Amino acid sequence: MPSIKQFQVTFDCAEPERVARFWCEVLGYVVSPPPAGFATWDDFDRSRPPEDRGSWFACSDPTGVGPRLFFQRVPEGKVVKNRVHLCVRVGTGLVGEERLAALEAECARLIPLGAVRVRLLYDGNDSCIVMQDIEGNEFCLD
Numbered sequence: 001m002p003s004i005k006q007f008q009v010t011f012d013c014a015e016p017e018r019v020a021r022f023w024c025e026v027l028g029y030v031v032s033p034p035p036a037g038f039a040t041w042d043d044f045d046r047s048r049p050p051e052d053r054g055s056w057f058a059c060s061d062p063t064g065v066g067p068r069l070f071f072q073r074v075p076e077g078k079v080v081k082n083r084v085h086l087c088v089r090v091g092t093g094l095v096g097e098e099r100l101a102a103l104e105a106e107c108a109r110l111i112p113l114g115a116v117r118v119r120l121l122y123d124g125n126d127s128c129i130v131m132q133d134i135e136g137n138e139f140c141l142d
Contacts, residue, residue: 008068009086012078013135016057016071017041022134023069024059025113026088032058032068078136087142091127100127103141107131110141 013019023029031041038044045053055073060066090106091099100122107117107129114134121128129141 006067008070010070010072011137012074013071013137014073014077015054015135016073017054019133019135020057020059020069020071022113022115026110026115026133027061027066027069029059029066029069030062032060082138085138085140087128087140089142091142095125103127103129106141 011019011023020031024031034041034044038047041057048055057071058068060068088106091102094102107115110131111117116132116136118130118132118138121130131139131141133139
């Protein structure tokens with residue numbers, strides 16, 4: 001049986017383009033090209049029925065290494081903790097105060113983008129910062 005080589009992470013959200021652009025800033029991703037046959041995302045949206053406009057958006061890692069992120073509009077809001085979340089790896093290989101400083105610097109960069117700091121988990125050596133994106137989805141700075 002062949003192994004899976006690629007995967008996509010899908011977010012349920014209220015405003016797909018807004019959330020996608022937030023994650024582009026967090027991860028250094030780029031907006032995916034519009035669907036085939038359309039010069040822009042606006043052209044694509046105008047071709048759809050009004051109720052389907054803005055119903056999804058996608059972004060991708062410009063290096064092709066990371067997974068594609070897909071954002072789809074759903075009618076219900078988030079009500080409970082995520083069962084799956086992203087860990088943004090900014091402190092890899094660092095420990096103690098050096099690691100904590102790297103995480104705090106990234107946290108400070110993301111808050112003006114609309115992220116919310118939830119809590120710091122720190123045991124004197126290892127640390128992570130739990131955050132929420134602009135629609136309340138949890139993620140970690142790790």
